[in-house]
Amino acid sequence: MQATSQNPQKENPYPPIGMSSSAAAETSILLPAEEQARAGLYSLLAHLLLAPPPATLLAALAQADALPSETGDLEASWEQLVLVAGIMDADAVRDEFNALFIATGTPLLNPHESLYVSGFMMDRPLAALRDDLRDMGLARRTGAVELEDHLGSLCETMSLLISQGRPLALQRRFFESHLVNWAAPCLDDIRNAEGANFYRHLANVVDAFLQLEKEAFDMEQDNA
Numbered sequence: 718m719q720a721t722s723q724n725p726q727k728e729n730p731y732p733p734i735g736m737s738s739s740a741a742a743e744t745s746i747l748l749p750a751e752e753q754a755r756a757g758l759y760s761l762l763a764h765l766l767l768a769p770p771p772a773t774l775l776a777a778l779a780q781a782d783a784l785p786s787e788t789g790d791l792e793a794s795w796e797q798l799v800l801v802a803g804i805m806d807a808d809a810v811r812d813e814f815n816a817l818f819i820a821t822g823t824p825l826l827n828p829h830e831s832l833y834v835s836g837f838m839m840d841r842p843l844a845a846l847r848d849d850l851r852d853m854g855l856a857r858r859t860g861a862v863e864l865e866d867h868l869g870s871l872c873e874t875m876s877l878l879i880s881q882g883r884p885l886a887l888q889r890r891f892f893e894s895h896l897v898n899w900a901a902p903c904l905d906d907i908r909n910a911e912g913a914n915f916y917r918h919l920a921n922v923v924d925a926f927l928q929l930e931k932e933a934f935d936m937e938q939d940n941a
Contacts, residue, residue, distance in 0.1 A: 735767060735861045735870045736850075736877060746882045755930075759876035762923055766828065766869030767862075769814035772807040779803035791929055794921035801918050810915045817910055826910055830866035833899040842866060846895055850874070853887070868903060868923075871896050889934040897931050900924070 748756070761778075764770065770778065779802040784792045817826045831843040843866045850856060850865060855874060857865050864870065875896070878888050900923070907913060907920040 735763070735858055735863055735867070736855055736865070736873050748880070748882065752879055756876045756879040758926060759872045759879065762919075762926065763869045763873035763876060765919055766872060766923070767867065769811035770807065775802050775805070775807050775810060788929060789925075791922065791925035794918065794925045798915075798918040798922050801915055805915055813912060813915055816912050817907070817916055826907055828868040828903050828907070829864060830868075830871065830895055830899055831864075833903050839864070842895075849891065849894065853878070853883070853891075866895070868900065872923075885934075885937055889938065892930060892934060897927060900927055 764774070779799060781795075781799050781802075783799075784795045786792055788795075818824050818828075827838070829838060829843075830846065831840045832838050834840075834842045843864060846866050855877065857870075861870075865874075875888065875892065878891060904920040904924045908917045908924075910916075913920075
């Protein structure tokens with residue numbers, strides 16, 4: 718999971734949209750290239766899960782480079798997402814996002830940890846998450862629309878932890894406590910939802926990436 722060489726820190730092209738950290742945790746550090754890539758992909762996935770992409774982001778995604786071949790399923794699912802980004806326009810993706818995730822009542826899809834773990838929104842899993850975030854100096858950004866346990870918000874939190882150079886043990890603990898334990902059925906619901914096209918491919922990317930992360934964390938723990 719850790720690369721040996723270090724590159725100058727690059728500015729994240731996907732600024733935080735849901736989570737914020739205390740000033741003490743905002744210190745800029747140098748990260749290995751592999752960690753920059755992890756943080757950047759988590760941030761991109763957060764943006765795509767939390768809101769429909771503007772035309773500029775969709776166009777950039779359509780021109781994105783292929784991922785390294787050793788990423789396996791992630792490489793293939795990423796290629797399909799890039800292809801569909803080049804076919805669909807921003808209005809079509811926005812309409813799909815609204816049909817899947819937005820409603821005056823209960824939306825078709827509700828990708829929140831608390832709902833999938835306990836069966837209820839804003840239940841004990843959300844309270845436990847808020848305790849963990851507070852301990853790490855993180856909190857919901859003022860004005861953020863989604864709750865902290867939204868799948869996109871959790872991806873953004875992982876991006877922040879990586880970007881701030883938090884210990885791998887802490888990253889793994891957060892990942893295992895709040896992401897990997899419920900994401901698979903949620904992503905299945907997204908990919909199988911009626912009308913899902915762009916977001917079906919996005920679900921495949923998220924699923925493959927989280928599986929790759931799980932394998933890497935397991936390997937790190939075995940080698941510790």
